[in-house]
Amino acid sequence: MSENRVSIRSRLDQAGLWLSGLCLLHCLAGIGLIWVLGLGSHVLLDPDWHRYGLALAMIIAGIAIGWGAIKHRRAMPFVIAMTGLTFMGGALAVPHGPKEIVLTVIGVSLVAIGHFLNMRANHLNRLR
Template structure:
């Protein structure tokens, strides 16, 4: 199997950052819209949206953080990203609500930070 090019790794890390940001926006935005305005609860807080989005973010995060660690040989982003991925995976198994949102947000912050570190450590 061919190793991904540097440009592809950069794009994947950027995709991971974008997915992490979307997770946070979805969690916080959904809670605010439903809690304050009572709007869109049946769609915004649907567990399926969270499960699919979080599952996709976990896969992208695991692949790109792993590729980055193999490339730059630094374990910091790998440990931080792995911790974040564990928090995100845990969020898939707790009841839908505040605990789930807290685990998701904490996890995606760790993973997004690991993606940013990967980008900073990437050298051509």
């Protein structure tokens, strides 16, 4: 049973890392397509993408990293990920443009780092 829980936590952290990567790809591809081709701005810059992405990130990070912090008793992954979610939320409060992109990229990167550190702490905890 305990091994099953570990694999669920690990899968959630992996999903969080994938989502962070997809978010970064979305940001960079959106900038590139709009800048180079002038295409897709109505779809790629739709604020709903960011709202849904933040909601999904909050759910996955909250479960995976919160659960991990309870198990391995390390606060750093939680603090880093929550700081990242705060940056992502801040990106929703500014108009579309460079500030939003910078806040989103910083936030997504911090959430990814939090997931990575959580996976590492869970692995080290299993070795004990």
